[in-house]
Amino acid sequence: MTHRELNLIFLPDDLWMSILARLPLKCITTSKLVCKQWKSLVESEIFRGVFLSQQQNTSSSSWSLMWRERQIEFIAQYGCDIPRSLGSYVSSFLADMSQTPKESHKLFPPREKIKTVEVVAYTNVGLILICVKSFSGDRTYYVANPLSQQTVKIPPPFSPPLAGFKREKSFRPAGLATRIKHGVVVSGYKFVCLDTRKVNKGVLSFMIYSSETSSWSFKKVLSPIPLFGFNHRNPVSLNGEIYWTAPNEGGEYDLVGHDFYSESDQYNVIPFPELDLELVERCNRACTISQGFLMYMNIISREFLEELREENRLCVWKLESHTADSGDWQLVARVLIPDGFEYIPLTIHPFDAKIAYLWKREHHSLVSVNLKNYKFVIHKELERRSDNVTIKSISYSGYEFPDPTDEIDQTYFSTFVLTPWLQRIP
Template sequence: MDLPDSVIVVVLVRLPIMDIARLKLVCKGWKSLLESSYIRDLYENINQRKFSSPWSILYRDLSSNTALEFFCEEWGFRESLGSCVSRFLDEIKAANKNTRVHILAITDGLILTELGPETFRVADPVLREWIKIPHPPPYSSRQDEFQGAAIVTNINNVGYKVVRYGVPVLGVRVMERDRLCFQIYSSDSKSWTYRHVPTQRPISSILPSNPINKNGYLHWLCRASQVIFAYDFYGPSELCVVIDLPQRSAKGTQKPLWHGDEATLTISCGSVMYMNTDTGKPTQQLKIWRLKKYTSGSSSKESWEFLWNLRPGLELCLGCVPVAMHPFDKEIVYLVTCQTNFFQTHARLVIGNLRTKKFQLQKDWKHKTMEFADYEPCFFHQFVLPQRLGSIPCPP
């Protein structure tokens, strides 16, 4: 049958993501069509509420450098994404003579790993591919220090960028600590570049170790200064956006996870969400905002949309820490609570429906040897099977 392209598009965007990946092999015309930005946008709009894409909540265990799965939805996939990640990391380790694999970042179906000093790999555990990134050149400024690395993707670009980030070292005067320094590897240009980005706001000496990636932006949630630093690595801007948090607590306070405010960033329905639990009051409260405006100096009301406020009366477990939201449903939230028994800690996942105000406590997590203080929200990742399933762009 010779069907018009308009009819073919209507049929294809209603198929599961794995079928779409296989249909790219039919002909060059279908491959070009299915990899177009038009199809990606249409697929997202049609399937936003169907939960058709497999995903997992992964915990990055710093002690063993593994990705442990807390929760998953397979949606027709033969195995969970967490199983794909664990198996593939073992394959990378075996292929590199059992060298220890350090997980640096997880986002958009890709994992950034380090197998030695500045020896980066970008891996797709579903397609079982990994690419060695060229070593970054020595940076010239002695006043800069890179503290971490992340990977950035953009929905309109099939490539990626590996970003090393940091701030000036402690020897620099405080008034000069108002910038971020980046080393950026682009899969498009196949080269590294160096960049200084002013922030127009003083920066603490250490940035959080897990920035959130959303459509080309990296977001750092800085609790000490009560702001979010966000920078668009695919845009023309030369300034870092500084966004005040909607609910500011006492600056500089460092409280354990079971006492005080706990906050984290997550992605849901295509937006950055800020979640905050106040455990210092007699009854725990959970509040959630959606980031709607990327403009420095804007008021909290302009930058944030207030979505949920679960007030006293809800029987939440003491010490619940928000870690993620459902990537396709902003009414579902995931929290972690821990109970300590002698020298063992039992971690449990709490799934909450914000509309019905019902929370369900899941069974114990199978790893029970970690300390409660290790369950930092910043080490939890949403690992969502991306809408584009193609090979990783390779260096020459």
Template sequence: MVVANLQVLSMEIGGRAVLEVILVEIIARLPLRSITRLKLVCKQWKSLIESSYLRRVFVSLHKNSSSSWSLMFGAEYPHPEAIGFHGCQTWDLQKSLGFYIKPFQRYLNLPTRCNYFYVASSNGLVWIDVFFTRTDNMPYSYKSFVGNPVLEQWVEIPPPPDQCIPTGLVTRVENDIVQGFKVVRTSRTEPRGMGVHEWRVYVYSSETGLWTSKRLLSSHPVNYAGSYPPVNLNGMLYLRERGLDATEPGVLVAYDFYGPEDDDQCLVIPLPHLYSKSVRRCLTTSGEDVIYIEILYPTLKVWKLNNNESKSGEWWLLSWEEVDMASMGLDDDCFPLAMNPLDTNIVYLWSQHHESLVTYNLQRQEFIVHQETETWRNSEGCYRMNTSGSKGYVKGNVDATTVMMLSPFVLQRWMDSVPRPPN
């Protein structure tokens, strides 16, 4: 119906410039899911829709609308979505993002009997590893892909030169458009003496289509084993490493993979406070911030990484006043899971007592206990909670030394094509 009406408008209005302005004003009010289909109408519409002018108008009209997002488990979960938000005005997806990841094998002509694992995400792109039985026609037991499951666009990543561990995905963004991505795999870590430790990685760049090796130096041991996806933000990976002894809370080892090529020094960021057997912690991102959430019952604290540490001398800043969970009616067996990727007022917890996911609003000081696989709608869109998956995730991470790290997968506010390496 939308296409038919716009085609009639094209015939009735003369003057190319006037028509294009009217078309832009109409198309920019549609969700991206509909706009993607309109690109197929004709070459002229495709060119108009891919223009920077329509993008600017769309982003301006939808600046107060949320984008679709999910919080994802690590690679050990074949159904990786913990919490999902969809149906918003920006994209108008009928299902949560996990639904669009599941059938991606058919787009790539892969065997139906294979296991896929979500590895990481950055600025609307996801990294998926697919494992299958080795055959004469397939010399590798797995394949890696980076892509956008909603747009059904995927890039196959060639195997690295040596065996190494999947680590993280980072992106380069200019003018709100993803211009490139890098896939990072850990080769080995080892001490070099004099308090210096070496972290060897292989990095694949979409801009060159090649793997390169890097030897990064850290003042703290890097023992990354691929158990948890590191946090990534603005081209930087943040790996959580345990403290040197049991009384320390641990550190973040961070490196900017889009920084100067000759810079091989990692940043070592201490986590807040001392170790406690009763503490529960998680690390995540929200908006443009790295967020650390800590529960030492009955107190809940939310910390934000201070990007101006060199001026203040403080690595972390409390972004909210301490919350007395007991006064809010929350039990003493809650685990922090993540923060809403776009709203720093919303924290997600797991309640052992209710065996359910809990949404806690820091601003309103209200919490909601969610039922298993519950889906509900509000004025912005639809939320879906994977309670059974979260239960298994928490059960496997009850050790107080663990920092839970769900991976945010957030679609961009515009339908960027996936960057492709040169032929």
């Protein structure tokens, strides 16, 4: 068929949408260059909805579990749309930032002034929050997409200074708040910083940078109950709300959250699921996001003294809803674990809530468990499936794995998820 004959072919928009939506995302992006009709179709909300409706297969979704303290990728799953794991993109991106030659990139400081470059927050929308620290102690923050390498520098807070505001240095990064609709970030993002000096006074003070307004604001939120500390270092963000953990008056840890797109001046304190007195939590209290819900899992032990035995179960809860001081936790799975001390819960598959991942200490191996049929699978360090999906786990190589009994409030892992639809940073 000649080029002239090709131009005579006419197909209605809905048929072109059906054809284009079956292509890999990279090909769809390139198709915008073919003609104005395709460009208009691909950039429409209707096409985005058609594409996302055909991407329900979890095998095509890419995500990684990052070991926060060591900046190491612990688990990775990636499909045919990207040739390598998200963690490798993050590592390459950070290396490029730290090695930027002088004067070659106006966005980054000269490399001789850079002391460290690290990720301080991961998200489930394909964005990361980066802190670049200079030898003089100054910190500069960036929001970045490591795949597209698009980077946005966060301007210094309150320049000129906000009236009556004098303690900027006591604020620490506490997360990125975003909202998603049909797989796309809406309402931009909000970079949230917390005043760490006031967490024990029933008031949380935040500095908030909004990408919509390109400006900083100051917000105080009150607590419905007293808190005695605050773990702000590993935030979990879901649809505008950021969650952390914090100890209460009784020494137990609660889930603390606030919706940064709301006008509320109160933050939510949500107790974790209540357990019977004879039950014991074995591991860190860790939350993750799966299929649009906040999930919590732990290994729960029960001793049977008369029989001289102990029973261990992996328990998984889903937060259905919550108020300012309570949560509706639904127990979705109780899976018998042969030896609770041998396993450490890691995360739940972001796109498939029936798959949980654990680390088996004895064999230094990744284990997945199906929460519906209770099937356990021990994974190799690198597996390639027939559907072109690759699953990779850390090569142990002598890394000292965190002890699950150390500081129950500490969460060591963060999930980084690539949304099915790529977009520019707002």
